[in-house]
Amino acid sequence: MAKIIILGGGIAGVSLAYEIRAKTKTMDHQVILISDSETFHFVPSNPWVAVNWRSPESIKVPLAPYLAKKKIAFVHQAAKRLNPAENSIELADGTEITYDFLAITTGPKLAFDEITGLGPDGFTQSVCHVDHAADAANNWDQFVEDPGPMIVGAAQSASCFGPAYEYAFIAETELRKRKIRHKVPMTYISSEPYIGHLGLGGVGNSKAMLEGVLRDRHINWITNAKIDKVEEGTMFVTEVDQQGGVKKKHKLPFSYSMILPAFKGIDAVQNIDGLVNPRGFIIVDEHQRNPKYHNIFAAGVCIAISPLEVTPVPTGIPKTGYMIESMISATVENIAQMLAGQEPSHTATWNAICLADMGDSGIAFVAMPQIPPRNVTWARQGKWVHTAKVMFEKYHLRKVKTGKTDPILERQLLKMMGINKLE
Ligand SMILES: Cc1cc2nc3c(=O)[nH]c(=O)nc-3n(C[C@H](O)[C@H](O)[C@H](O)COP(=O)(O)OP(=O)(O)OC[C@H]3O[C@@H](n4cnc5c(N)ncnc54)[C@H](O)[C@@H]3O)c2cc1C
Known part of the structure; x- marks a missing residue:
């Protein structure tokens, strides 16, 4: 045994x-x-x-x-x-x-400790753990009472970029619902070399697509960004050029910030x-x-x-x-x-299917395999992605309770994405 x-x-x-x-x-x-x-x-x-x-x-x-x-x-x-x-x-x-x-x-x-002032023990929020997200929600309630500039993004050496975009779009949707979006200048900052890189060299048309959504939603961005330190209400960011030299130093004010750390x-x-x-x-x-x-x-x-x-x-x-x-x-x-x-x-197989919710819509990324060169690669946007993400949550919570996958739900999800099977 x-x-x-x-x-x-x-x-x-x-x-x-x-x-x-x-x-x-x-x-x-x-x-x-x-x-x-x-x-x-x-x-x-x-x-x-x-x-x-x-x-x-x-x-x-x-x-x-x-x-x-x-x-x-x-x-x-x-x-x-x-x-x-x-x-x-x-x-x-x-x-x-x-x-x-x-x-x-x-x-x-x-690895919040790699940047002074980053993380829930410092001055930025996190969605990496449910307890962090619960704290972020409490702070969000205060923020919406007295809104101001917001910074969302992913730190140097981060590998998880999807949730940073996702959170920016979800927060933006919620601010619009509350009719206070006009009081919140938003900036997305990221260590990615360009918008939509996602740590993957891009997936299909992810660059143009995500840039388009950021523009549509009036979210400014800084890529090639390294966070030097965070103080209460201020983030110090160095933007570098393609060779890694300093391009610009930014001192960004914020009332609320959520940054994905390195792992x-x-x-x-x-x-x-x-x-x-x-x-x-x-x-x-x-x-x-x-x-x-x-x-x-x-x-x-x-x-x-x-x-x-x-x-x-x-x-x-x-x-x-x-x-x-x-x-x-x-x-x-x-x-x-x-x-x-x-x-x-x-x-x-290391195939990747990612659903990035945008609050009222979303973008699905498919990279098969995840690391290029790929056999299949595309990104598609639509309201159906939000629905698929809700189904994805249901599918997983059911799986944890029963130990079983739900083949019907899985087939529905794949059908929505136009995929026959994952090989
Ligand atoms: C905010 C966020 C959103 C994401 N959204 C998506 C998405 O939409 N789609 C997608 O495909 N991927 C997504 N991911 C990526 C990935 O699917 C998740 O990170 C996923 O949770 C990884 O699963 P895991 O089991 O490897 O790690 P985790 O889910 O982090 O589980 C690790 C487990 O180990 C336990 N543990 C840790 N240390 C110890 C220890 N010393 N002793 C005992 N136990 C320990 C933890 O308590 C936890 O139970 C997301 C990631 C993040 C951070």
Whole structure:
């Protein structure tokens, strides 16, 4: 009997736990999910929480009862330190847990500390965690009573740009609904070399499309932007040229700001030789397996992927939902092969389908595979994207509660995007 531990109970971890349980259901293996949070959070809905379109509770699912129904043990503990040479994890309460196979799905550590004044402990809001989004919503209520300039964007070394655009458009829609848009000059700032780069060198017509939406909605932008520091009500930004030299120094006033930070790996794995890269992301081969520790797999935002290209201000590659699902499928198949005494042979497709909500409309991006050169690449705009995003939320929350995907909902979503299948 093997002991399979999944570390992290987010989009990647919960799916992985259910899929590995289903795959090994006739076998007597132990499946254990460890998470520092008692609840699953549907992270893509956080921007809605931040403007009170969703309550935090509506996007949370308690893990223990649903996992128990599928005979998955749940340990509510943070991992403090991983000891891969001993196949063990030290937990925050000082206990140790051993494993035969480990799948790391811990998502990112949010690197607010790399910029003075950035983040919820400083002067900007965040939508990366549901608790941050809940705080952002409280501050939003105060902001709309006394509106002023707003800055939205993504910091240097950020890899997750979609939610920054998404949040800017959602906030803009809400300000229009409240008829106070005219009181809020908005600026989008980003480390991307151009609008619509998205850490991916663009997806289809994303540059023209997103520039068009920003113009239509009167949102100014600064790209190639590096945030030097944030003080109360003022953001200091250096705009660089294509060679990385200083083009212009900006001192931007703001009453409200939401900035996506750079990501790192979690503390429990930092500096483990052969397991992680210098930023603490888990190194995996084409089978989602660590090349040094062969019983360790990783999926989701916690894995190391090299940036697509050198950009004047550093940017990373986003790891998005469908891409993560393909990592999970490959991981599950590969662990099953190893349990059967075989070598892993499955690889993830890394196809990306992203729905960026714009409040009352949206843009869908399809990149297959996510990293160029691609077989399929396009971006399309329409009200249907907003509807699809709501369906996407429903699909995931159902999956966390039942352990099952909804093939009808999935087919509907793909049909809306004109995709027959994800290969
Ligand atoms: C605001 C936002 C919006 C996004 N929107 C979209 C979208 O619309 N579409 C899309 O495709 N992608 C989107 N993404 C990208 C991606 O799908 C999400 O980031 C997704 O949540 C990643 O899943 P994950 O499981 O890798 O990480 P997470 O969802 O962050 O889960 C990590 C889990 O690990 C746990 N954990 C962390 N540290 C420890 C520890 N030390 N010990 C134990 N447990 C730990 C956490 O509590 C959490 O449960 C978005 C990302 C963000 C930040």
